[in-house]
Structure formats: C-alpha cells, structure tokens
Amino acid sequence: MEIDYGNIKVIGFDADDTLWVNxxxxxxxxxxxxxxxxxxxxxxxxxxxxxxxxxxxxxxxxxxxxxxxxxxxxxxxxxxxxxxxxxxxxxxxxxxxxxxNKPIELLDDVEDVLKTLSRDYRLILATKGDLLDQERKLEKSGLLQYFHHIEVLSEKQEPNYQKLLNHLDIKPSEFLMVGNSLKSDILPLINIGAEAIHVPFHTTWEHEKVSKERTDGLKYNTIERLSDILSFIKVK
CATH class of the missing domain: 1.10.150.240 (Putative phosphatase; domain 2)
Known part of the structure; x- marks a missing residue:
C-alpha cells in the first residue's frame, strides 16, 4: 500500500513479540x-x-x-x-x-533496525504489561540506549495513545507506531490520525485478535520482518 511517511519524526515500537519473543x-x-x-x-x-x-x-x-x-x-x-x-x-x-526468568530472545535484525532509525528519528517504546517486568526485560535486552522515552501503558487504546503523544508534544501526523497487534498497535493509531506498520508474530493471544471486517479499508502496511521497515522509512 502506497503511504507517504515523509512527515514522520517519531517512531514508536511495541515490545513483546515485536522486539523480542513473549x-x-x-x-x-x-x-x-x-x-x-x-x-x-x-x-x-x-x-x-x-x-x-x-x-x-x-x-x-x-x-x-x-x-x-x-x-x-x-x-x-x-x-x-x-x-x-x-x-x-x-x-x-x-x-x-x-x-x-526467561532470557530475552530478540527477533531478527531488531538491534540493527533500531540503531539505523535512531540516527534520524526519535524512537519511543510504547508497551503494556507489568511495569517491573517490562523494565526488567528492556534492561536485559540491551536496547535501552536507542529509545528517547519508555512508556508502559495500562491499556493501548486511543485515549492512552493520545495522552502519550500530548505529553511528549508529538503531532499524530508525525508519529508512526510499529507492532505485532492489530488491536493494540495499529487500529488505535490510525483512528487518531497517526501511521502504523504491522509486523505479525507467528502466534497471537486470543484477546489481541480482531476480525477482518475491522481492518478492511484501513491504510497501513504489513511487513514480514522488522528490517522491512527500512524499505518505507527514509534514512541517511
């Protein structure tokens, strides 16, 4: 799908099953x-x-x-x-x-992609879950250095994202979210006027599944692996 990402200044990433196995x-x-x-x-x-x-x-x-x-x-x-x-x-x-106590298993090319994008964009981590557990995983992942801001949300719905963008003074039109969940990482962002790229994981929690009807006609790209984002996002 032809989508112009030329206005993007900030890229948000989900954590579980987007950056590492969960x-x-x-x-x-x-x-x-x-x-x-x-x-x-x-x-x-x-x-x-x-x-x-x-x-x-x-x-x-x-x-x-x-x-x-x-x-x-x-x-x-x-x-x-x-x-x-x-x-x-x-x-x-x-x-x-x-x-x-599971070791952190990064998905393919994650660190290379974050390192590349962090040179030209502000990167934030926007995930949900238990605060202590997510902080522990991020610390063990070795990826902390690439993010300007870390946010552990109680929910990933439109008001939560809007509040986060307002707090960080980010315009929705300048924000791109990348994640594995259509329900949590894609639909809410499109609904508030931001962009989103879907990176499916091979297994999805039942609670995160959405019907095809909910995504029909929506503008977002789906990629097979995180490194494919570099085909859409301009980097120097």
Whole structure:
C-alpha cells in the first residue's frame, strides 16, 4: 500500500513479540498448567477456562505475568472446588517464575533496525504489561540506549495513545507506531490520525485478535520482518 511517511519524526515500537519473543512462553505455560490440572478437567477445557479467567481478572490485575499467575491459581481453586494441593499451587508459581526468568530472545535484525532509525528519528517504546517486568526485560535486552522515552501503558487504546503523544508534544501526523497487534498497535493509531506498520508474530493471544471486517479499508502496511521497515522509512 502506497503511504507517504515523509512527515514522520517519531517512531514508536511495541515490545513483546515485536522486539523480542513473549507469547511463545505464555503458550508453553498454558500447556503446562493444562497438564498440571488435567486431574480436574481436560487440558483443552483448562485452556478455555483459563482464558475466561484472565478476561474476568483483566480489569483488576491488568496485563503481565503476575496477573496470569493469579488467574492460574484462581482457576486451580475453582476447578478443584477448593481442594487443590499446596504442591500444585507451588508448581503454578514456578511456571510464572520461569516466564519471568526467561532470557530475552530478540527477533531478527531488531538491534540493527533500531540503531539505523535512531540516527534520524526519535524512537519511543510504547508497551503494556507489568511495569517491573517490562523494565526488567528492556534492561536485559540491551536496547535501552536507542529509545528517547519508555512508556508502559495500562491499556493501548486511543485515549492512552493520545495522552502519550500530548505529553511528549508529538503531532499524530508525525508519529508512526510499529507492532505485532492489530488491536493494540495499529487500529488505535490510525483512528487518531497517526501511521502504523504491522509486523505479525507467528502466534497471537486470543484477546489481541480482531476480525477482518475491522481492518478492511484501513491504510497501513504489513511487513514480514522488522528490517522491512527500512524499505518505507527514509534514512541517511
């Protein structure tokens, strides 16, 4: 799609599954808890009920590993009618700690792209999740030096982005967002008059999926890998 990015001065990047691997670890954790609770329900049913529990708890716990762990524990209590053992609760806690302690696996060409773009553009990181966990991942990633500003949002909706751009004195017409989620990184930005580039990850959390009808007719580009952005964005 022919889109003019000539006015862009600031580029925002999502973090999880745009710069580094994240959802893969949650999928592995879901499989693990499915097996752990298979005495009470089939793994497939556990997976379905866990998603429902996460959605119910989202307004209370927000995004991130901690809320995910609390939802797993609550589900274990519910499915077992309160009889779940301390041993299983301990194993659920270990599943959560394992996610937190995963090494940061950068996606292809991420650092090269950030290094190149940072010479000509202000780069910001706009992600959502648990503040401590996201700060820890960014520190471990070695990418902190490329960003002028870091923002961990409670939600990624139009008001959140508008507030961020206002705070940083950025015009929507001069802002480009890059991310893997159509729901969180693309649609809200287009709706406030900014630009967006979609970089799909091979797996997407159910909560982040949107119907094709919601994206029909919208102007944004989709690229296969982050380095493809350099085909659209001018650099010296």
């Amino acid at each position: 959802e893969t670890y949650f999928r592995e954790a879901e499989e693990a808890v499915g097996q752990l609770l298979s005495h009470y329900e089939t793994p497939n049913k556990v997976d379905q009920e866990l998603f429902k529990m996460e959605m119910k708890n989202l307004p209370t716990y927000g995004y991130g590993v901690k809320g995910f762990v609390l939802s797993m524990i609550e589900l274990a209590i519910e499915l077992s009618a309160g009889s779940v053992s301390n041993e299983i609760i301990g194993k659920i806690l270990d599943i959560g700690k394992d996610i937190i």
